[in-house]
Amino acid sequence: MIREAFGLTVPRFMSQVRVRFAPSPTGSTHIGTARTALFNWLYARKTGGKLVLRIEDTDKERNTDAALQELLNGLKWLGLNWDEGPEVGGEVGPYFQSQRGDIYQEYLQKLKDAGRAYEKDGAIFFKLEGERYTEYDDYHKADVEKVKTQPVVIEDIIRGNVTRREERDFVIVRSNGDPSFHFVNVVDDITMGITHVLRGEDHLPNTSKHVELFKAFGVKPPVYAHMAMILKDPKVGKGKMSKRDKGALIEEYQNRDFLPEAVVNFIALLGWSPKDDQEVLSIDELIERFDLKDLQKAGARFDEKKMSHINFEHMKRLPADKYLPPAISALSKAGLVDDSTDQDYLKRVLELCQQKIDSFEALPSFSAYFFSDDYTVDPKTEKKLLKRADAAERIQEAIPALEGLETFDAASIETAIQALADEKELKIFAWFPLLRFAVSGVGGGPDLLPMLETLGRDRVVSRLKKLAASLNA
RNA sequence: GCCCCGUUCGUCUAGCCAGGCCUAGGACACAAGGUUUUCAUCCUUGCGACAGGGGUUCGAAUCCCCUACGGGGUGCCA
Structure with missing residues (x-):
C-alpha cells in the first residue's frame, strides 16, 4: 500500500477513483458547498471509487466543533455518506488538517532540501523555476518580482486542457507558522491518493499553483474538474450566490421540511442535466445517469420556484410510510393535531392533501380547517x-x-x-x-x-x- | 490593469466535441382554454433563445478569429 516517492511515504491505491470533499466548517452549509459534495459523491458512487471527507480546519478561530457537527449533519441529511474521514476513519488519516502537522513538516522539509522553498518576512515561500525580473504591477500598485516560468497544463474533464502560468512565488507557510491552503491542499491530495479533484471554478486560477507544487514533489497531478458557480437570481443581484441569499443554506431546507432527495435532485440539476428530459430523479437514477463530462461550463442561476416544483414532484411520489410521519409532525408543530386526534381521520385528510401541496411547510395552512373550526377566512x-x-x-x-x-x-x-x-x-x-x-x-x-x-x-x-x-x- | 473560464427561451437546460436529422427539443415560470366540479393538482395550447460581427464550408447553434457582456482569480482567506 505504501510506496516511496521522492523519499516520502505516499499511499498507493489500485486504479480506483479516489475523490475528496474538503470543506472548511465555518458554520452553515452553502448550497454550492453541498453541490460540490454531491458531485464528488455521485462520481465516487458512479465509478465505484471512494469519497474522502477531509476537514480543512486550519483556521482555529472560525472552526468550532458545533460548526463541524452542523456540516456533518447536513451531509447526512442529504444522504451523502463518506468512505473515509471523520467518524469512519480510514488508512490515510488523520482527516483533520489540524492534526496533520507532522506530514506538512515532512513535505516542507523536502521542498527545502530541493531548494524550492525560502524564508522571507517570516513566512516561507514556494520558489518558482525560471528567470527573475521586476515589473510594475498595476493591481498591487507596486514593483513586484516575477518569474518567467513555463506554462502548466491543467487537465480538466469539464473544460479540456487549460493552460496557465504562475509568475509569482507564493506563501506556503505563514509567518504565524500555519501552512497555507495551497500547500496543505496539495500535500493532502498526494498523501491521500486523490485521483480526481472536483471543485468549484473559483479554484481554477489556483490550480496552476497546485500543479507547480505537484511537479516540485515529483507527483503526477490529479485530473481536475472545475464546476461552474451557482449565481444569484439576477433579480436579487450579481455574482455568485452568497450565504446571505435566500435559499442559499441547506439548513433552510432542513428546517422547512423539504425532502432531502428533492434538494439533492434540484442541486444536481444546477449545472448538470440528464440527457433524456427526465428531470425528477431518485438518488439511484441520479447515480446511474451522472457523468462529469455532462457538467455545464457556465454558471447556473438559482431558481426557488423550480426548487419548490422538484420538491412537489417528490412529495407526490412519496409512499405513505414516508409521507405520513413528517406530515403529522408538521401539523403537530403547528398545533393542529395532537395525540388525541383521530388517527384514521388524520390519515384520510393527509392523503387528500398529498397530491396538492408542494411542501410539508404548506400543509398546516392548507389543511387547518380539517382540524379546527377556528380557521382563517380568505x-x-x-x-x-x-x-x-x-x-x-x-x-x-x-x-x-x-x-x-x-x-x-x-x-x-x-x-x-x-x-x-x-x-x-x-x-x-x-x-x-x-x-x-x-x-x-x-x-x-x-x-x-x-x-x-x-x-x-x-x-x-x-x-x-x-x-x-x-x-x- | 493583467490572467483564466464562459455566453442557446425570463430561469434551468438538450443539441456543440465527431457541421446537414434544428422551421433549435424538454422543464420551471407566465398566459389562455379545458377537466358538466372548486383548486395550489391534472390535460391542451400559447409565449419565448442560438450575444454581435467577420471568416471556413455547398451547408454553422455546432469549427476559427474579433468585439461585447458575464463569472472567477489576482491575499501571510479557503
Whole structure:
C-alpha cells in the first residue's frame, strides 16, 4: 500500500477513483458547498471509487466543533455518506488538517532540501523555476518580482486542457507558522491518493499553483474538474450566490421540511442535466445517469420556484410510510393535531392533501380547517362569492339536502346537489364554490367531494348553518 | 490593469466535441382554454433563445478569429 516517492511515504491505491470533499466548517452549509459534495459523491458512487471527507480546519478561530457537527449533519441529511474521514476513519488519516502537522513538516522539509522553498518576512515561500525580473504591477500598485516560468497544463474533464502560468512565488507557510491552503491542499491530495479533484471554478486560477507544487514533489497531478458557480437570481443581484441569499443554506431546507432527495435532485440539476428530459430523479437514477463530462461550463442561476416544483414532484411520489410521519409532525408543530386526534381521520385528510401541496411547510395552512373550526377566512374569496345575490339562498337550500343524506359520501353529496340543480334549473357550479368556501374559508383545496366526505356531515352542516346565519344577520 | 473560464427561451437546460436529422427539443415560470366540479393538482395550447460581427464550408447553434457582456482569480482567506 505504501510506496516511496521522492523519499516520502505516499499511499498507493489500485486504479480506483479516489475523490475528496474538503470543506472548511465555518458554520452553515452553502448550497454550492453541498453541490460540490454531491458531485464528488455521485462520481465516487458512479465509478465505484471512494469519497474522502477531509476537514480543512486550519483556521482555529472560525472552526468550532458545533460548526463541524452542523456540516456533518447536513451531509447526512442529504444522504451523502463518506468512505473515509471523520467518524469512519480510514488508512490515510488523520482527516483533520489540524492534526496533520507532522506530514506538512515532512513535505516542507523536502521542498527545502530541493531548494524550492525560502524564508522571507517570516513566512516561507514556494520558489518558482525560471528567470527573475521586476515589473510594475498595476493591481498591487507596486514593483513586484516575477518569474518567467513555463506554462502548466491543467487537465480538466469539464473544460479540456487549460493552460496557465504562475509568475509569482507564493506563501506556503505563514509567518504565524500555519501552512497555507495551497500547500496543505496539495500535500493532502498526494498523501491521500486523490485521483480526481472536483471543485468549484473559483479554484481554477489556483490550480496552476497546485500543479507547480505537484511537479516540485515529483507527483503526477490529479485530473481536475472545475464546476461552474451557482449565481444569484439576477433579480436579487450579481455574482455568485452568497450565504446571505435566500435559499442559499441547506439548513433552510432542513428546517422547512423539504425532502432531502428533492434538494439533492434540484442541486444536481444546477449545472448538470440528464440527457433524456427526465428531470425528477431518485438518488439511484441520479447515480446511474451522472457523468462529469455532462457538467455545464457556465454558471447556473438559482431558481426557488423550480426548487419548490422538484420538491412537489417528490412529495407526490412519496409512499405513505414516508409521507405520513413528517406530515403529522408538521401539523403537530403547528398545533393542529395532537395525540388525541383521530388517527384514521388524520390519515384520510393527509392523503387528500398529498397530491396538492408542494411542501410539508404548506400543509398546516392548507389543511387547518380539517382540524379546527377556528380557521382563517380568505377575504378575497369571501368577497367574490358572497357578493352574489343568491349566495344565501343557495346555502340555505344545501343545508337540508346534505343534512338528510342517508350516507354522507362523495357520490351521495354529488347526487343531492345535482338534484337540487335540476330542481332549480341551475348548474351544479352554483353550489360548489360556495360549499367549499363555507367549510374551508378559502377558494382552493383538495377535490371538493371527497373533502366534504372526509370532513363529515356534522362539520359540513354546522359550518353551512353558521355561514347562513351570518348572511341573514 | 493583467490572467483564466464562459455566453442557446425570463430561469434551468438538450443539441456543440465527431457541421446537414434544428422551421433549435424538454422543464420551471407566465398566459389562455379545458377537466358538466372548486383548486395550489391534472390535460391542451400559447409565449419565448442560438450575444454581435467577420471568416471556413455547398451547408454553422455546432469549427476559427474579433468585439461585447458575464463569472472567477489576482491575499501571510479557503
